[in-house]
Amino acid sequence: MMSWQTILAIGSGGFIGAVLRAYLNGLISHKLPHDLPFGTLGVNLIGSFIMGVLIAYFMYTTLLSFHIKSFLTTGILGGLTTYSTFAIESFLLLQGGHIFLALANISLNAFGTIAMAGSGFYLVRYFTHH
Numbered sequence: 001m002m003s004w005q006t007i008l009a010i011g012s013g014g015f016i017g018a019v020l021r022a023y024l025n026g027l028i029s030h031k032l033p034h035d036l037p038f039g040t041l042g043v044n045l046i047g048s049f050i051m052g053v054l055i056a057y058f059m060y061t062t063l064l065s066f067h068i069k070s071f072l073t074t075g076i077l078g079g080l081t082t083y084s085t086f087a088i089e090s091f092l093l094l095q096g097g098h099i100f101l102a103l104a105n106i107s108l109n110a111f112g113t114i115a116m117a118g119s120g121f122y123l124v125r126y127f128t129h130h
Contacts (some may be wrong), residue, residue: 008065012071013072017076017080019079024042025042036104036105044086045112048116049066049119050080050115052119054073055073056123084119090102
């Protein structure tokens, strides 16, 4: 059972992440108008990079409490990243006959987010070990 402190940490982080997602998605979509949903891709790439940074940081330090970690990862990043939006946008591209754009969206999100998470992780590892 989750404590009320954990629920509050995740819930308040989720609120912040969801607002950030709406803002960043709109900003990116406005700056890069295209049939490919760059706003969702950008949010997923940014969120994945930050997740890599945080997880690496958590591995090398004990400065932050479980509640702060939950606030940042499950809360903010859980609210920020948009996998369900990515899924429906990919489906709609496929349904609309935009096979190339759908495959590009799926590939960029799947491989790009993994690459960004790894980049964030290795960036922190590099700076904490040199």
